Amino acid sequence: MPRELSLRDALLEISHRAARRGVRIAAAALLAVACSEETRRLDGADAGGDIDAADVGGRPDAGPPGAGDDAGGGAGNDAGGGAGNDAGGGAGNDAGGGADAGPTDAASPVGSAGCGTAAPAGGSRSLSFDGRSRSYILRIPPRYDPSDPVPLVLAFHGFTSNPQAQEWLSRLTPLAEREGFVVAYPQGVVNSWNGGACCGVASTTDVDDVGFAAALVEHLSSELCIDARRVYAMGFSNGGFLSHRLACERPEVFAAVGSVAGLLTVSPCATPVPVLQIHGTDDNVVPYNGNALLGFPSVRETIEAWRDTNRCGPLQTLFTRDDVRCDGCSGDADVALCTVDAGGHTWPGGRPLPGVGRTSHTISASEEIWQFFVEHPQP
Numbered sequence: 001m002p003r004e005l006s007l008r009d010a011l012l013e014i015s016h017r018a019a020r021r022g023v024r025i026a027a028a029a030l031l032a033v034a035c036s037e038e039t040r041r042l043d044g045a046d047a048g049g050d051i052d053a054a055d056v057g058g059r060p061d062a063g064p065p066g067a068g069d070d071a072g073g074g075a076g077n078d079a080g081g082g083a084g085n086d087a088g089g090g091a092g093n094d095a096g097g098g099a100d101a102g103p104t105d106a107a108s109p110v111g112s113a114g115c116g117t118a119a120p121a122g123g124s125r126s127l128s129f130d131g132r133s134r135s136y137i138l139r140i141p142p143r144y145d146p147s148d149p150v151p152l153v154l155a156f157h158g159f160t161s162n163p164q165a166q167e168w169l170s171r172l173t174p175l176a177e178r179e180g181f182v183v184a185y186p187q188g189v190v191n192s193w194n195g196g197a198c199c200g201v202a203s204t205t206d207v208d209d210v211g212f213a214a215a216l217v218e219h220l221s222s223e224l225c226i227d228a229r230r231v232y233a234m235g236f237s238n239g240g241f242l243s244h245r246l247a248c249e250r251p252e253v254f255a256a257v258g259s260v261a262g263l264l265t266v267s268p269c270a271t272p273v274p275v276l277q278i279h280g281t282d283d284n285v286v287p288y289n290g291n292a293l294l295g296f297p298s299v300r301e302t303i304e305a306w307r308d309t310n311r312c313g314p315l316q317t318l319f320t321r322d323d324v325r326c327d328g329c330s331g332d333a334d335v336a337l338c339t340v341d342a343g344g345h346t347w348p349g350g351r352p353l354p355g356v357g358r359t360s361h362t363i364s365a366s367e368e369i370w371q372f373f374v375e376h377p378q379p
Helices: 007-020 163-170 172-179 200-204 209-223 238-249 299-310 365-374
Strands: 123-129 132-139 150-156 182-186 226-236 256-260 275-280 316-321 324-329 335-340
Touching: 123 209, 132 163, 132 172, 132 209, 150 163, 150 172, 150 209, 150 238, 150 365, 163 172, 163 182, 163 226, 172 182, 172 365, 182 209, 209 226, 209 238, 226 238, 226 365, 238 256, 256 365, 275 299, 275 365, 299 335
Parallel strands: 150 182, 150 226, 226 256, 256 275, 275 335
Antiparallel strands: 123 132, 132 182, 316 324, 324 335
């Protein structure tokens, strides 16, 4: 019977085979994280990064906050119709890192203007931008040290959803506490983001969400000790569309992005940026094979566009486990696609929701995206 290789050995073997063929690829740290345990109850001060019960809709296992939103199984959803919600994804991780969890680039952090100042209060906050008061939820990890630069992640909700619902759905805050990064959950205008072809009021009225995201990063960097080399964006559905757009239009701000059930609908993208896409094949809101009537490309078209921008080699299968397959390539920047077979419009490893298809628990999208970020600081 053949010897079963460890994940690290399997990745090294793939890289060595590719090297012998003269193909340049990097090993991927595809960590399959089972999400069988429930999110622990988080009580305490917002400034310490804990979740207020009011912010997440009460008990950790309570129903999704907000009505008719992406995290809440309402009628509205990212494609503008159908039973909307979560982003079907897979075991994403870095197409170009080692199996170890630490950053591959040992260069020193670049501390922001907020280093050395007392941390602001976390929880619900607002920022004035472009004539509007834009709100967001801020979570600061308990062991935050104002003299030590930390990563910043912006996490964008889906169409018709809200920050509380995205926090509840993704289980990202407990991960941020454990790993020591700051996370901000912004609120879209009329619960929507201008991600290009998607969605709602923000898209149809051309709200400057790219400018808002950049302004939020600048604002938080003035109040907190943020590592400018480790600023990231991630999002679900409409929030995933915006994450792709931020990579395309603000590559100097965002070191890498992760999208669950979002697509790239703006072009051209001139600067290489590491991108991880997670998507379910049975997503009926943002279909895997695209929707011409809505102006949605297919997932493969999105990946090919980033391969062109990132001057990335051929996709190679990096990892297969149960219902999840991850493909990736390395070039001027890495591209990874994790596909969940028969996955719905859901957040893998997140809270399962009715009416939007199957939620895979083979991997956790939040964990996979974070590991991808860890391995992709700004050069």
